Amino acid sequence: MGRNYFTILTVLSIPPTDRRLLVLLDDLSLKSSHSIFFNSLKSRGFDLDFKLADDPKLALQRYGQYLYDGLIIFSPSIERFGGVVDLAAVLDFVDSGHDLIIAADSSSSDLIKSLATECGVDFDEDPSALVIDHKSYAVAETEGDHTLIAADDFIESDVLLGKKKIEAPVLFQGIAHSLNAANTLVLKVLSASPLAYSANPNSKLSSPPSLTGSSISLVSVVQARNNARIMITGSLDMFSNRFLRSSVQKAGSPRKYDKSGNEQFVTELSKWVFHVRGHLKAVNLRHNKAGETDEPAMYRIKDDLVFSVEIYEWSGKSWEPYVANDVQVQLYMMSPYVLKTLSNDKKGLYHASFKVPDVYGVFQFKVEYHRLGYTSLSLSKQIPVRPFRHNEYERFITAAFPYYGASFTMMAGFFLFSFVYLYHK
Amino acid sequence: MAVTKTEPINGSTTKSSAPPSTSMPLKSDLLSILSLKSLRLKTKQQELLIRVSILCLVYVLAFITRLFSVLRYESMIHEFDPYFNYRTTLFLTQKGFYEFWNWFDSESWYPLGRIIGGTLYPGLMVTAAMMYWGLRFLRFAVHIREVCVLTAPFFASNTTLVAYFFGKEIWDTGAGLVAAVLIAICPGYISRSVAGSYDNEGVAIFALLLTFYLFVKAVNTGSLAWGLASAFGYFYMVSAWGGYVFIINLIPLYVLALLITGRYSMRLYVAYNCMYVLGMLLAMQIRFVGFQHVQSGEHMAAMGVFFLMQVFYFLDWVKHLLNDKKLFEAFLRITVTCAVGVGAIALGVGTASGYISPWSGRFYSLLDPTYAKDHIPIIASVSEHQPTAWSSFMFDFHILLFLFPAGLYFCFKRLSDATIFIVMYGLTSMYFAGVMVRLILVATPAVCLISAIAVSATIKNLTMLLRTKSKVSQTGSTKGTGGGKTSSKAMLDQSQPFQRNGAIALLFGAFYLLSRYAIHCTWVTSEAYSSPSIVLAARGAHGNRVIFDDYREAYYWLRQNTPPDAKVMSWWDYGYQITAMGNRTVIVDNNTWNNTHIATVGRAMSSYEDEAYEIMRSLDVDYVLVVFGGVTGYSSDDINKFLWMVRIGGGVFPVIKEPDYLVNGEYRVDKVCSPPRV
DSSP: OHHHHHHHHHHHTSOOSOOEEEEEESSTHHHHHTHHHHHHHHHTTOEEEEEETTOTTOOSEETTEESOSEEEEEOTTOSSOSTTOOHHHHHHHHHTTOEEEEEOOTTOOHHHHHHHHHTTEEEOSOTTOEEEOSSSBBOOSSOOOSOSEEEOEEOOOHHHHOSSOOOSOEEEOSOOEEEOTTOSSEEEEEEOOTTOEEEOTTSOOOSOOSSBGGGOEEEEEEEOTTOOEEEEESOSGGGSHHHHHOOEEBTTOSOEESSOSHHHHHHHHHHHHTTSSSEEEEEEEEEEETTOOSOOSOEETTOEEEEEEEEEEEOSSSEEEOOOSOOEEEEEESEEEEEEEOEEOSSSEEEEEEEOOSOOEEEEEEEEEOOTTSOOEEEEEEEEEEOOOTTSSOSOOGGGHHHHHHHHHHHHHHHHHHHHHHHOO | OHHHHHSOHHHHHHHHHHHHHHOOOHHHHHHHHHHHHHHHHHHHHHHHHHHHHHHHHHHHHHHHGGGHHHHHSOSOOOSSHHHHHHHHHHHHHHHOHHHHHTOEESSSSTTTOEETTTSSOTHHHHHHHHHHHHHHHTTOOOOHHHHHHHHHHHHHHHHHHHHHHHHHHHSOHHHHHHHHHHHHHOHHHHTTTSTTOOOHHHHHHHHHHHHHHHHHHHHHHOOHHHHHHHHHHHHHHHHHOTTHHHHHHHHHHHHHHHHHTTOOOHHHHHHHHHHHHHHHHHHTTSTTTTTHHHHBGGGHHHHHHHHHHHHHHHHHHHHHHOOOHHHHHHHHHHHHHHHHHHHHHHHHHHHHTTSSBOOOHHHHHHHSTTHHHHHOHHHHTSGGGSOOOHHHHHHHHTTHHHHHHHHHHHHHHTOOHHHHHHHHHHHHHHHHHHHOGGGHHHHHHHHHHHHHHHHHHHHHHHHHHHHHHHHHHHSOSOOOTTHHHHHHHHHHHHHSTTHHHHHHHHHHHHHHHHHHHHHHHHHHHHHTTTOOSSSEEEEOTTSOEEEEOHHHHHHHHHHHHSOTTOEEEEOGGGHHHIIIIIOOEESOOSSOOOHHHHHHHHHHHHSOHHHHHHHHHHTTOOEEEOOOOTTTTOSSSHHHHHHHHHHHHHHHOTTOOGGGGOBTTBOOOSTTOOTTOO
16 A cells, blocks of 8 residues: 555656747747736746757757757748758657647748647638738727727637636737648637638628638647647737737726736646646456455356546646546446446546456446536456356356256166166076 | 288188098098198188288378378478477476466466367377376377377378278278278378378377277177267377367268168167267267257257257157057157157247357358358358368378269178268268368278279179189089089170279279279378478479478567567467467467457558557557568468458458558559558
């Protein structure tokens, strides 16, 4: 038990949060124009490494080891990354479980757009199109072209955006994107209002815009199967000091906020992206026969067993017990034979006890837990289930007594018969 | 002994028998009679010595002729099924019998698993393990693999002994000796019993012949002991191979034939009843067979004949009691009608209620060769289940094919219970050999025995002709034993002047044929049947031997580079090898017990990539093993087998249609290849 406790401690003490971030910039002036965002990241303990996107010495990995845990691409107009980094390298970076923030702009290059396409979102094809909303634009001194949008259509998720509700609308100025219908992992975090559309504000609309209404996503996130997190936005400005500090008043709304919701929004979302929040960890998946403590290599059909798993959530500083009543375990062989909701003890330990079905084969204990915002837990542990051994069946069954009787009378009869036949003369 | 050895038999008898007729003195006469007697005894000893030494030589010959594969390659297990047998034997020797008996194998048929103990014939593994333990006990530090490799040759050697005794039982010792020689090198048998071919058949042919021999012996003697022995022989056969169904159908058929031809006897009654009842009870102890003896359609013939025997016996008894012939005939009619009626009703009710299972597909396909092609692609897909070509008969039997009818002629000429048996065995097994290539194996002992009768009888007749002539020319009619015969032969001889020369010519012809047979057998063994098929050999451009060991390398790669619980999907042919050599879980293997599962794999193999991916995900597949022989010109690769994947997949999932994979009714692997193929 002591050793187990120790292993729990060692496993739990590794924080999932990213440490080293690489920020790719178009030019270094962004460093100051977006300093509030960067400083907030720094103050939260991240090591930021600013590089120009076309830096010839740019590299994500050295000697097979990634140098960074996360990547922020604030260089919308880059046509080719410097150094050895290219599109495939960035995708490999994500595929190996690292996180990514992409901010596009009206000047976005094909590289950024194809990177976004790989992540499951499609930016508007028209290079000059911006999101225009004549209803929920941000009120400014001059009546503009309504491309500065005050968006407040947030996704309802405490995990993504924090427990504190974002009161003020978020200022957005940039290009629209839509979600790829085939990709089930991408989510709209901030969507445009139903009246928004994507078009070139400086020219007259000749044909209906390709992207309209709430199918336009302003900010999207992806959580890949390997729990790598990606945030994609069509506006680089929404991270800028100007937007973060600006006051905002949504058109048609009487309330004027001293400060836009941008700061809270990007801070909370960056917490999620860099795994400060919403990271679950399942450890100590155990199972044993009822009444025993050791884990068997194989079960027999109709065995009673106890299954348990511990689930913890990363709070930013430490692993806290995760409490939910919807975690289920399956005993699975091509289809679930047992599906049972786990009960928990509020300290992170989930357990259930059930009977192995009367089917032999190679089963799996499966815990598939996918909840919005949380890292997905999909645990499986293979366990063969064998049939009865030859000496595990019931030895004598009442129903068979006639047969036993028959065979014994037969034997006795045969003996008597032989005896009589041989000696009766 | 030294004297007898130096002098040939013929010479010594003629020389010593010549003096008495000419010399007068009494003493010498007495002496010569004495010497004659002692010589006669010695002749018998001599004959025994020659017979034993021939048998020993044949025993050794049968063993060493099967060692080509070990010399050419190495001591290794061949082909597909033997790998499973090897793996199970290994398990048996490591874990003991009870673990083996209860073994649930989670590494094959993922995720269904397979109860190994209940789905195999344990005879082979137990035999090998016993030999292994025996050798260990005698302090021979052998590896179990060596034992497994040499099991089949060892049993082939034993088969020659059984063949000798069998031949002796049905004809005479000469036929027995010839049969032993013929079966020792017959390619039809060697094909399944070379060293390394560690398969059920290797042991089963021995058991089959042993059972038949013991049964014929029991019928000939009417002895309970032989009947019991044949029941045990049958038990061993049941424990070794599914081909026991042949025995349990042939023997009732034989009994029925004897009943019909009026050869019913008490001997037959004792032999069959003892063999059937005890054999059945013993066979039920094999888990894989279980209650099939009383529940499956294939075994019903034996049971029917068993009851028929009782009816016959009863009738005999009644006949014995009733002296009135008319009354008996009436009684006979009633009883037979009743018995047949009750039997038919029982069979009908049993079949209808599902208690008696219908015949299995394999059985059907034996009776109707086109059945499998239309209904069960999985049986038809196996190359050894194909109908036999004439050339392979020639290849496997060579001159035996011509000697077989001659032997039948001799058998019919001297009809007895034993020869009827061998004739029926020969004819039925020849039919089955024509239906399926692999059943040539079953026919081989019968063909060898019947041919041996032909050879032995012919040569005996010819030599008798030669010898009587020489005797006749030297001495008149003073010879005691067989005098009448010789004189009649001599008369016959005088009427046909060139008979002696003809006989010599024929004798030479026979020896020439037999020597050709020996050469052919050796050639076939070394060229065709000694390749392990897991290691390929080819002749290079300069005639040098090139060895491709790609299979084993692939399996070792799997073993060393994949996680231990990885699931490998492959076409079922490679299942056993992957589990045995790669030690990884497979989805399907050569034990084709679940057609649906195989069809799922066939579907995955023949669908587009994205559909296949879904199927493979659902089966938790981590790796896919495909065999491509295009580079080395290896013909039996997965592309060759692909159409069978389509057919077997299509048999269960109608989504897959064979015509989709054909271009103008042709299967092509080139630019015009059909759309669904990747």
